[in-house]
Amino acid sequence: MMPVSQRWLCAFIAWVGFAFSIAQSQELPKMKFNEVREIAPGVFFRYSDIRVPFDLATFGGSNNIWIVFEDYVMVYDANFPKEAQDVIAAIRKTTDKPIRYVVDSHHHGDHAYGNAAFAKAGATVIASANTSRLLRVNGPKEFEDAGKGKDGRKDIRDSYLKVPDLIFDEKLVFEDSKQRVEIMFFGHAHTAGDALLYMPKHKILCTGDSCTNGPFNYLGHSDTASWIRVLEKAEQLDVKIVCPGHGKLAGKELLGKQKRYFVELREQVKKGIDAGKEFPDILKSIDMPWHKEWTTIEANTRKDETRHVFDEMTGRTMPWDLVEDFGIYEGPSPTKKDKGWTGPKKIIVPALMPARLRELKMIAPDIFFIPVKTAAEAAKEAPGADAVIGFCNADIVKANSNLRWIQIGHAGVEKHLVPELVKSDICVTTNLQRLHGPNVADSAMALLLALTRDVRTGNAISADRWKKLKEASRADELHGKTMLIVGMGGIGTQIARRAEAFGMRVMGIDPNEAITKPAFVFSLDRPAKMMDLLPKADVVVLACPLTKETRGMFGASQFAAMKKSAYFVNIARGGLVDQLAMIDALKAKAIAGAGLDVTDPEPLPDASPLWKLPNVVLTPHIGGQSDGARDRTWRLFRENVRRFNAGEPLLCVVDKGKGY
């Protein structure tokens, strides 16, 4: 044994050596609870006091990281109110610089409820847009509940909920001569708002609960499919040390382990569902010996996690991506609370694959689903039905005045809103608004690029033709040009995103006062401004619904107001445009060209001059098609069936008066 003084010296040398070589050596310290280590110059990690994962009495909050910049300190995760005080005290032992920022990795109490303590210490609270929304909307009630009852925390009762002050969408960077910190939102993982903090100089990634080390996974607010993609993005970073939300420090392999859990859990649950097994049998069948090695717990005892994945895969939970990525929202609809509400008994559905019909029966076992092939069959079956999915015409509505819900299988509903349906005050109508954003926006860009990059002039099918095409080419570029998008709904927004990525300045027009201007859109105005904006645009795109107000909205005076060099793209509806006026403008070269996925009528008659005009690109109304759109459509149908059965508000409700 060494004398005490020497032993202390050894420990001291080891510690100093460790602190500044950890990034190279890959050796990670064995830390005690509440211990603090400097894991890179000016970067401190505090290992949280968390012993038993499910015993709230000893639940001591989350891990914390703080970064000492030249003039200030940034803290990652606010922890619980009491632990926040402990962390502030620990920071004070490492630096006297002011604590200027605290970053909430997500909205859960052990990561965000200490915000007030940090704010009192002078810090600005940073969070992703989704975390900020979650803390503002549901936060006050959840905060109050966390302080209530015998398990309620006293420190929460004695504090208050401080919501974030500084909100970011995708990335926020802090840099000085000492540190560079990138705070990033990669998508829905543990929650809809997970913010990861990356220090590229030190190759350190702080994950919050999007990656934990041990039996700490909580899936209640997660989207496991999206979580896997988030972890894949994190794996693309150059990382040596992962600071998880809970559990020990680890190397980069922790990201892979966390991902493996969700990948295998999803695979095994899916296998059980495909084999027609019930949940208890699926849970028993989960087999992951490596998971026990990692977390000390058998995977098939993690009932809540397996249940969550099972619910995701069988449509029992909300398809988060539809709401978050596509911005679809709930409408008012009959709920269980309404007087005289009864559970639906009979729903007419399009002839479905047996597997899909089985999925619907799983989420609504008491409903009798009647598959039909045509609208005429749907009308025949309509009497006595509570809802019709995928078909809508006057005969169906007339056949049953008690119909409570019609789900239309299109985004544009001008043909479906028959007077009988508009008049009915009990029949809620839903459509596919916003779900076709990505594919239709791709079509808009494809038509535009076909015009600007001379793709339409055809294939270079021989050496001779190759030369001629090259000489004749007038290929143009989108960079620096201005696009005017008429209709800033789901499709218009996705077109704007793409146009901005091409270096274009995007102006939007929409009558809806509730729409806020996204960061990638330069200006957003009401339709009254259209004639002022048309002369400024190099590209005009129609992306609005066809209604009484919009029919024929684009005519001779609109084409005359456009630049001679401007392109016109219509991926919405042919009826929006005075087609003869458009043909005149194209023939006279009053505009540079048109890309059309829609015409009036469809298909065009053989005699239409549009077929032959050299400055026109035509596609046969295919904007709505893609595997992704089909998948989203199915999941919306399924989710709306679940909601209708449960008496919850439906998604994608049409305003029958407005016509969209």
Ligand SMILES: [Zn+2]
């Ligand atoms: Zn959490």
